[in-house]
């Protein structure tokens with residue numbers, strides 16, 4: 001995945017004499033964290049796959065090397081690394097910087113709604129603002145109702161489904177995805193969280209594998225990057241499955257399907273919560289007529305809309321044309 005451009009942009013960060021020097025002069029966790037942070041900083045890697053600063057990235061890589069939970073305890077900073085541990089940290093850091101592999105894929109771990117999830121390149125790295133809504137129990141969106149049946153459509157790692165199951169301990173959750181590879185990861189995470197008795201992975205293209213099923217809450221983070229933006233994404237995104245990102249020329253192919261078919265899969269007071277990206281501009285033009293309510297997040301280019309069954313039914317003709 002390393003391109004000529006990457007190599008020419010970073011000629012000196014991992015040169016042999018710099019590495020030898022570091023191996024001889026840096027000993028403690030703190031030494032190596034600082035060194036890692038400065039390398040990440042200089043390299044200009046894209047931060048946004050679950051971490052937003054070089055310190056967290058370096059600390060997560062180092063914690064993996066040392067088989068530790070995330071390093072937040074400063075009393076550990078003076079602990080010395082073995083030569084083998086230092087070399088392994090360097091290897092991960094080099095992959096992060098030169099091949100632009102997101103840290104979550106190097107550590108095989110990401111956090112979502114405060115819960116740990118196994119991740120690898122079969123699934124998107126969890127980072128949806130929907131985590132916040134789950135932690136608030138969708139209290140505003142559901143007007144205090146407690147959902148008994150939930151669908152996480154486009155489940156990927158299963159993060160939304162599992163987090164919903166924690167938030168609503170009586171609910172049953174279907175976790176649907178078109179990708180058997182992604183579902184295998186979701187299944188693993190469901191088992192890790194011991195939720196097999198009420199979170200069910202389902203192979204489904206949109207709603208096609210969910211005939212006759214109805215839910216009180218449908219939550220979905222579908223792919224929504226348009227063709228133009230796909231071409232411009234930072235290299236880190238090339239490690240993620242394209243199925244998890246791209247959705248037709250305008251990024252709305254799957255969202256359209258969801259808007260057209262969700263009503264049939266919602267119970268009487270059921271609600272759809274759906275994430276969108278830059279494609280939200282097109283959807284926002286529907287706003288005056290369709291009952292989409294937008295939620296604000298401080299994450300550029302990401303929006304979440306909420307719509308209930310009655311509005312979806314009322315706006316069906318609009319969605320058919322859209």
Ligand SMILES: C[S@@+](CC[C@H](N)C(=O)[O-])C[C@H]1O[C@@H](n2cnc3c(N)ncnc32)[C@H](O)[C@@H]1O
Pocket residue numbers: 123124125126127128153154155156157158159160176177178179182204205206221222223224243244245254
């Ligand atoms: C943006 S990722 C979301 C993953 C996870 N829910 C999250 O928030 O991190 C989108 C997921 O949708 C799945 N997907 C793409 N097209 C689909 C379709 N037509 N039907 C169901 N799932 C689909 C992809 O395989 C991918 O796992």
